[in-house]
Amino acid sequence: MNTATAIRKQTIAKAMSEALASEMERDANVIVLGEDIGKLGGVFGNTGGLLEKFGANRVFDTPISETGFIGAAVGMAGAGMRPVVELMFVDFFGVCMDAIYNLAAKQAYFSGGQVSCPMVLMTSVGGGYGDAGQHSQCLYATFGHLPGMKVVIPSNAHDAKGLMLAAIRDENPVVFMFHKALQGMGWLGTVAGSITDVPEGDYEVPIGKAGVVREGTDITLVGLGVTVHHCLAAADALSREDGVEAEVIDIRTIAPLDRETILASVRKTGRVVVVDDDYLSCGLAGEVITSIAEAGIPLASPPQRISHPDIPIPFSPALEHAVLPNAEMTLAAARQSIGERA
Amino acid sequence: MTISNQSHRLWMYENMVKSRAFEDAIKPAYFEGKTPRFNMANGPIPGEMHLSDGQEPCAVGVCAHLHEGDTVTATHRPHHAAIAKGVDLDRMAAEIFGREAGLSGGRGGHMHLFDASVNFACSGIIAQGMGPALGAAMAAKLRGSDNVAVAYIGEGAANQGAFHEVMNLASVWRAPLIVVIEDNGYGVSVSKASCTAVARNADRAAAYAMPGIHVAGNDPDAIYEAAGEAIARARRGEGPSLIEIETSRLEGHFMGDQEGYRPEGEKDRLKAIDPIPRYRERLLADGFDTAELDACEKRAQQAVDAAFVFARGSALPDQASAFTSVFTERSAA
Numbered sequence: 271m272n273t274a275t276a277i278r279k280q281t282i283a284k285a286m287s288e289a290l291a292s293e294m295e296r297d298a299n300v301i302v303l304g305e306d307i308g309k310l311g312g313v314f315g316n317t318g319g320l321l322e323k324f325g326a327n328r329v330f331d332t333p334i335s336e337t338g339f340i341g342a343a344v345g346m347a348g349a350g351m352r353p354v355v356e357l358m359f360v361d362f363f364g365v366c367m368d369a370i371y372n373l374a375a376k377q378a379y380f381s382g383g384q385v386s387c388p389m390v391l392m393t394s395v396g397g398g399y400g401d402a403g404q405h406s407q408c409l410y411a412t413f414g415h416l417p418g419m420k421v422v423i424p425s426n427a428h429d430a431k432g433l434m435l436a437a438i439r440d441e442n443p444v445v446f447m448f449h450k451a452l453q454g455m456g457w458l459g460t461v462a463g464s465i466t467d468v469p470e471g472d473y474e475v476p477i478g479k480a481g482v483v484r485e486g487t488d489i490t491l492v493g494l495g496v497t498v499h500h501c502l503a504a505a506d507a508l509s510r511e512d513g514v515e516a517e518v519i520d521i522r523t524i525a526p527l528d529r530e531t532i533l534a535s536v537r538k539t540g541r542v543v544v545v546d547d548d549y550l551s552c553g554l555a556g557e558v559i560t561s562i563a564e565a566g567i568p569l570a571s572p573p574q575r576i577s578h579p580d581i582p583i584p585f586s587p588a589l590e591h592a593v594l595p596n597a598e599m600t601l602a603a604a605r606q607s608i609g610e611r612a
Numbered sequence: 613m614t615i616s617n618q619s620h621r622l623w624m625y626e627n628m629v630k631s632r633a634f635e636d637a638i639k640p641a642y643f644e645g646k647t648p649r650f651n652m653a654n655g656p657i658p659g660e661m662h663l664s665d666g667q668e669p670c671a672v673g674v675c676a677h678l679h680e681g682d683t684v685t686a687t688h689r690p691h692h693a694a695i696a697k698g699v700d701l702d703r704m705a706a707e708i709f710g711r712e713a714g715l716s717g718g719r720g721g722h723m724h725l726f727d728a729s730v731n732f733a734c735s736g737i738i739a740q741g742m743g744p745a746l747g748a749a750m751a752a753k754l755r756g757s758d759n760v761a762v763a764y765i766g767e768g769a770a771n772q773g774a775f776h777e778v779m780n781l782a783s784v785w786r787a788p789l790i791v792v793i794e795d796n797g798y799g800v801s802v803s804k805a806s807c808t809a810v811a812r813n814a815d816r817a818a819a820y821a822m823p824g825i826h827v828a829g830n831d832p833d834a835i836y837e838a839a840g841e842a843i844a845r846a847r848r849g850e851g852p853s854l855i856e857i858e859t860s861r862l863e864g865h866f867m868g869d870q871e872g873y874r875p876e877g878e879k880d881r882l883k884a885i886d887p888i889p890r891y892r893e894r895l896l897a898d899g900f901d902t903a904e905l906d907a908c909e910k911r912a913q914q915a916v917d918a919a920f921v922f923a924r925g926s927a928l929p930d931q932a933s934a935f936t937s938v939f940t941e942r943s944a945a
């Protein structure tokens with residue numbers, strides 16, 4: 271067997287831990303800290319095996335003291351280290367937001383470039399499995415709104431590894447979101463398309479670049495994280511059943527947003543549906559559509575967005591599944607867009 | 613024979629048994645649809661499930677002193693405290709099943725049980741129940757009632773900033789607040805010993821000039837005594853107290869937890885000192901009748917059985933209800 275070309279199917283969790291391990295080997299300044307990331311290997315499996323491999327001086331479990339340890343990571347980064355911090359759910363960031371948006375995100379600016387802040391903040395996002403309104407949020411727009419930090423979210427394992435390597439090497443704070451529906455943990459369902467071939471070697475997926483994950487000419491479907499898979503499923507159905515070829519864009523980096531890739535696609539197709547699973551108002555989908563409007567791109571039908579409505583995420587599956595964006599909603603919106611004229 | 617002036621002990625026993633029976637009924641229901649492949653999204657109760665097995669003494673020893681008008685805020689592990697505070701068992705079960713007849717119509721689920729009729733609430737963000745408990749305590753004080761508020765937290769939460777802010781504020785305001793730390797030794801996989809600067813969180817009370825009481829042994833009677841003093845003190849207007857209770861978590865952090873982080877044999881050791889059979893033995897030794905205790909157990913089991921029948925019989929909520937209660941309408945003046 272030729273190992274160089276062997277397919278290595280991996281989950282996002284495995285790809286993230288592999289990227290962490292390889293970067294820790296390469297750069298002694300990289301350390302990992304957070305809750306349950308040591309012995310447990312991370313609630314979502316991102317840090318599996320790191321404690322055993324690198325020891326307690328580079329991988330340490332913290333108390334539930336987020337303001338303290340995230341603030342400390344800002345200080346470590348300023349002092350030349352490259353801390354990777356995990357806080358398991360994005361919903362928990364309320365308790366320590368200052369350390370993130372007022373300290374990490376402004377260190378470079380306030381110091382006029384004297385002090386950088388090369389740190390990575392890993393956190394899970396997303397619902398759909400009945401964990402209710404404090405454990406299911408996405409908050410893409412909340413973080414994307416705040417200048418001074420980069421925000422990424424992979425839709426598959428290949429990108430997870432490449433984005434993680436790029437995030438650790440970035441000189442700036444990077445919020446690395448990972449979607450629970452894609453993570454590949456045994457105890458949560460995993461969208462099959464997120465498990466992909468992950469090359470063994472060193473590669474980066476550049477931050478700030480969206481990806482065209484399916485080419486098409488008739489309509490542009492824009493998603494990120496799990497909604498990329500909703501878009502792909504809708505695109506398949508459109509191709510099979512309607513003879514419509516959709517182009518699918520994976521946003522990949524929420525901030526800075528790669529508007530060019532999106533605009534180029536919409537210029538070509540003239541129709542667009544944006545799907546994100548964050549709250550609707552003042553959200554990422556609205557930002558994408560605004561960018562299209564500002565560019566003056568003529569559209570064949572009104573742009574559409576599908577997001578979580580402006581309500582807390584409900585617990586009962588009967589409610590949650592009714593409001594959470596999915597492939598069927600994406601398909602219906604695309605069909606409406608195709609059938610309509612602007 | 614019921615020993616006079618000791619009816620609270622039977623009440624505590626019955627509510628501990630009821631709480632355990634509730635968790636024992638949750639277990640098979642939670643695993644429905646989740647075998648052979650465990651996927652948290654499936655079954656009639658999806659999402660995380662944090663059981664309170666082993667921690668029942670903390671709930672009953674404190675809540676035995678509380679009235680309806682007193683407030684309790686609990687954590688992500690709330691069932692025992694909810695039951696001891698008198699939350700409607702039927703509607704609590706229905707909420708956990710995500711049904712229309714649930715406490716909040718299925719909007720909240722197991723980590724977000726609210727029953728305003730008994731002033732009970734809980735939340736899944738660590739230590740964040742403390743502020744609202746302090747607020748309820750101050751509302752009572754400012755309006756001249758002798759009601760108190762109890763904030764339950766885990767020992768892990770004592771390392772969170774909100775704990776320290778609220779401790780200081782409660783002391784400065786002389787609020788009728790009782791902070792109860794359920795020390796089960798772990799925050800998920802991280803042991804208390806590995807991440808806490810002090811051996812005893814009760815010692816931290818000194819930093820906020822309030823009494824800090826440490827209760828060993830997961831013992832309902834000892835907790836009852838300590839809580840009685842702290843609550844009476846708060847009702848007299850003499851301010852807040854901290855009570856740290858050594859307890860044990862007899863299950864995983866949540867259901868499905870493999871618990872690989874526990875030392876070998878720890879769980880068996882803890883199960884061998886399960887507080888419920890121990891308390892039954894003590895009550896018998898103190899002269900309570902077997903028949904009396906059996907009757908407690910029977911009543912508790914019947915209440916739980918009825919609650920689960922009620923929950924499963926309740927309809928799933930109508931989709932439109934997802935959009936209501938986001939805001940509260942102004943009530944007529």
Ligand SMILES: Cc1ncc(C[n+]2csc(CCOP(=O)(O)OP(=O)(O)O)c2C)c(N)n1
Pocket residue numbers: 305334336358362365687688689736737738765766767768769770796798799800861865
């Ligand atoms: C602010 C915040 N950080 C982290 C978490 C994740 N989390 C949920 S439960 C838990 C452990 C809590 O430990 P403890 O307070 O001792 O309560 P126990 O689970 O032992 O009852 C953690 C870290 C959270 N819910 N909120």
Ligand SMILES: [Mg+2]
Pocket residue numbers: 766767768794795796797798799800
């Ligand atoms: Mg604990």
